[in-house]
Amino acid sequence: MDTELFPRPRAEIAPQAVHVPDWLDPPRQRELLDACRAWARPPAGLRTVHTPGGGTMTARQVCLGWHWYPYGYARTVVDGDGSPVKPFPEWLGELAGNAVRDALGATPPSYDIALINFYDGEARMGMHRDADERSDAPVVSLSLGDTCVFRFGNTETRTRPYTDVELRSGDLFVFGGSSRLAYHGVPRVYPGSAPPELGLTGRLNITLRVSGL
Secondary structure, three states, X not given: OHHHHOOOOOEEEEOOEEEEOOOOOHHHHHHHHHHHHHHHOOOOOOEOOEOOOOOEOOOEXXXXXXEXXXXXXXXXXXXXXXXXXXXXXXXXXXXXXXXXXXXXXXXXXXXXXXXXXXXXXXOOEEEEOOOXXXXXXXXXXXXXXXXXXXEEOOOXXXXXXXXXXXXXXXXXXXXXXXXXXXXXXXXXXXXXXOOHHHOOOOEEEEEXXXXXX
């Protein structure tokens, strides 16, 4: 009832780490979902990521601009079908720039990477840092579909202190500056919580970065 009566305020979770609820309106969410579905198709489509230690990420992923694999970047899907990575569209870079301006009031750099992660109801993401780029530009994160718990921690350890934030469909989270290398993860997804009109079962996270490559 509270969520129906009172809008969720934007919040600075840590220095230069800002949560902006409902940043994407429903039509823009549907447009982004349609684009994600196209990007997920082969070649260079949605894949399961395997870590060097033999583990398997439960969230599946597709990349644009540069292909991320543990722990580096390439121009081809070196851990998948070997195809050239899909291009990073100009309009997505403009969206990232608007996000940085709105969340941080900063002049945005030129974004050139997108990592799109798909979570089903059982998927999780362990605490990690986005440290494979050669740029300290802010990371932009957009959520579509099911609500999740997003755990935003500190730059020194995967453990406490951290803050749990509920990210819903359409929410924006941006982190840069002294929080750029903070550990973060997704310990829980709430199945069936996506807006019914969106037509998505599961959660999509679109993470936008600057490679510096």
